[in-house]
Amino acid sequence: MTTTTDRLNERATAPAAGQDADHGTAAARAAGLVEPRTRLQTPRPRALALTLRTLGPLALLGGWALASATGALTQDVLASPAQVAEAVGELWGNGQLADALTVSLTRAGLGLLIGATTGLVLGVVTGFFRLGEELLDSAVQVLRTVPFLALVPLFMVWFGITETAKVALIGVATTFPMYVSTSGGVRNTDRKLIEAMRSFGLGRWAIVRTVVLPGALPALLSGLRLSMTLSVIALIAAEEINSTEGIGYLMAQAQNYSRTDILAVCILIYGLLGLTADGVVRLLERVLMPWRKVTQGAAR
Amino acid sequence: MSTTPTTTAASTSTATEAAPAVHLRGLRRVFGNRAVLDGVDLSIDRGEFVALLGASGTGKTTLLRILGALDRADGGTVLVPPVRTVVFQEPRLVPSKRVLANVTVGLPRGAATRETGLKALAEVGLDRHADAWPATLSGGEAQRAALARALVREPQLLLLDEPFAALDALTRLRMQDLVGDLVRRHRPAVLLVTHDVDEAVRLADRVAVLRDGGLVRDERVTVERPRDPADPAFADLRRRLLADLGVH
Numbered sequence: 001m002t003t004t005t006d007r008l009n010e011r012a013t014a015p016a017a018g019q020d021a022d023h024g025t026a027a028a029r030a031a032g033l034v035e036p037r038t039r040l041q042t043p044r045p046r047a048l049a050l051t052l053r054t055l056g057p058l059a060l061l062g063g064w065a066l067a068s069a070t071g072a073l074t075q076d077v078l079a080s081p082a083q084v085a086e087a088v089g090e091l092w093g094n095g096q097l098a099d100a101l102t103v104s105l106t107r108a109g110l111g112l113l114i115g116a117t118t119g120l121v122l123g124v125v126t127g128f129f130r131l132g133e134e135l136l137d138s139a140v141q142v143l144r145t146v147p148f149l150a151l152v153p154l155f156m157v158w159f160g161i162t163e164t165a166k167v168a169l170i171g172v173a174t175t176f177p178m179y180v181s182t183s184g185g186v187r188n189t190d191r192k193l194i195e196a197m198r199s200f201g202l203g204r205w206a207i208v209r210t211v212v213l214p215g216a217l218p219a220l221l222s223g224l225r226l227s228m229t230l231s232v233i234a235l236i237a238a239e240e241i242n243s244t245e246g247i248g249y250l251m252a253q254a255q256n257y258s259r260t261d262i263l264a265v266c267i268l269i270y271g272l273l274g275l276t277a278d279g280v281v282r283l284l285e286r287v288l289m290p291w292r293k294v295t296q297g298a299a300r
Numbered sequence: 301m302s303t304t305p306t307t308t309a310a311s312t313s314t315a316t317e318a319a320p321a322v323h324l325r326g327l328r329r330v331f332g333n334r335a336v337l338d339g340v341d342l343s344i345d346r347g348e349f350v351a352l353l354g355a356s357g358t359g360k361t362t363l364l365r366i367l368g369a370l371d372r373a374d375g376g377t378v379l380v381p382p383v384r385t386v387v388f389q390e391p392r393l394v395p396s397k398r399v400l401a402n403v404t405v406g407l408p409r410g411a412a413t414r415e416t417g418l419k420a421l422a423e424v425g426l427d428r429h430a431d432a433w434p435a436t437l438s439g440g441e442a443q444r445a446a447l448a449r450a451l452v453r454e455p456q457l458l459l460l461d462e463p464f465a466a467l468d469a470l471t472r473l474r475m476q477d478l479v480g481d482l483v484r485r486h487r488p489a490v491l492l493v494t495h496d497v498d499e500a501v502r503l504a505d506r507v508a509v510l511r512d513g514g515l516v517r518d519e520r521v522t523v524e525r526p527r528d529p530a531d532p533a534f535a536d537l538r539r540r541l542l543a544d545l546g547v548h
Contacts, residue, residue: 024343025377028323033379036369 079261084268087261096250101269103246104235107163108273111170112231116224119175123182123223128204128212133183140179148173149237156242166238173234177226185219186212218292221285228277232270321346321381321457321489322367328375329362336362338513339376344506346456347487351500354510355545360493361461363510367491368459381456381489385449387463391442393434393449400430403449420452421445423482440471447479451486458488464499476502497541501534502527509544517544 061081067073068080075083091097122140125132151172159165189212197207213220239248247266254262285292322344329337336359344350354360365371366378368386393402404417421427424444434442443463450458460479464472480503483490494500500507501521509517517540523533542548 024320025323025325025379028320028343028379031319032381033320033323034382035378036367036380036384038369038372 075260076258077260079264083261084264087259087265091250091262091265097265100245100247100250104239104248105273107166107238107246108170108231108235111167111234112174112227114167114171115174115231116178116227118171119178119223119227120182120220122175123179124186124208124212126179127183127186127216128189128208137183140176144176144179148234152237152241161242166235166243169238170231170234174227174231177230178220178223181219181223181226182216185216185223188219189215214289217289218285221281221288224284225278225281228281229274232273232277236270319346320344320379321348322491323377323379324363324367326376327363327366327373327378329359329366329371330374335513337366337373340510340514342508342515342518344457344489344491346489349483349490349492349503349505351492351494351504351507352510353494353497353500353507353541353545356495358510359513360510364459364461364491364493367457383453383455384457384459385451385453385455386459386461387443387446387450389462389465391434391437391439391446393437393442393445395434397434398430399426399432399434399437399445402434402445403452405449407452416452417448420448423451423485424448424478440467440475443467443475444478447475447482451482451488454486455488458483458490460490460492460494462494463492464496465494472499479503495545497538497545498529500541501537502529507537507541509541511544511546517541 064073064078065081068078068082073080079087088097122136126137126140127133148169151169155165155169159168193211193215194207197211202210236248239246240252243249243252247269251263251266254260254266320343322342324340324342327337327340327342328335340363342350342363352360352363362371364386366373367380368384369380370386393399394405397405400414400417400421403420404413407413407417418427418430421430424447426441426444426448429437429441429445434445437445443466447463463479464475467475476499483503492500492503501523504521506518506520508515508519521527521537523531523537527534529535529538
């Protein structure tokens, strides 16, 4: 009985008397207590993250410059960075690069717009409506397994050497990643939320607009990312085979004259297009989903 | 002759009882420029059941998260036992694992683990649901599975973060009895964070009230067990605790 009251007293006075507190701490340590080890992400300065991100590309560039300077990489294999920069200046000066970029970007953009929209609509229909899935899914899955490169000869027969053939090829290539991601994302929508919205009298399309699409946005955007990458790949395929303008045409010309500097410029442009596409999706993620950052940041 | 062993047994039992399980001195935690916890001192002995009360936003969950190593302290001494488990307000079961796998998650695989998992499920009355998917359980069942998951590790400190808050009133009463029962059997030190005064008085050996970053009350519950809300001592303590929480 007395020991209990003693302990209670000690507990009550401990914070006042510093020595007692130290004594208690030592006793607690002796009893095998440990400090909890937290594994928390410490906030990192933005500049550091940015630096780390640019480190990889810079290392590649450095390696390329070094190989060119030491003679390990001769000009008939690949031009040096300086020569490539020179070629950019030359192509930009005579307007060739700007023209080619405009043409190529129009093709890729148009194809992507058509393909992503088709994929989005098909994905929502099969993901949300059971009848849609039963009717469409197996057909789309069959089409999806056809490599889009196999369609090139067929499209040439159908459309000839026209813009339509190129845009259609890019459209077909970009449809399927968008479709797969969308239908998956839509299928994962919270059923309870749909039920709640239904009880408030929302119709099917209103539910798709207010709940399903915002909920599926992460999946939609990752599908868009894949589609964007594929649009550049399909662009190369379309332009390499038959074209009279665009980056692919520029490359074909450079190949005929063994201009490795121009070839390198074109390859870099393709790479930059992919990088830009990725950046655009990242930006979209931030702009389109403002509610996401709030819940993830404050993990209390 | 016979008295000597009895006294030794008694003294060793008090010795283990007196050994601390939680030792907090001057704990501080600051969010932005607001000190949610500002010099909290709290000790919990082994096998002791402490209920921490507080209005919402007073930092009681933060304190629990610091003890569970889910949040960091900005100052002060924090000492806890090496084996701690948490039951959260939501069950937090992994939807892709069956109930038994959820209970034994992270434990070494083997027949013995399966056995202990099943035993833990039997203790919470869920042994028939061992192969069910978590999504098929009711709220109370899922929370019991979460309790089994916490107890199967034989924790020296069990942290309960408003574990009954999302349950209906009847299930809550049943769960409180179950928790009281299991804690008496396993004897871990328990910190129950709640805003339900009745729950705190029903279950705890000691109640503490957190307000304005510090403990404004830390007292032993002297109400006779089994605790009846009709008991005048119960009503008296409840009135005082509610006053501490700003409800009159």
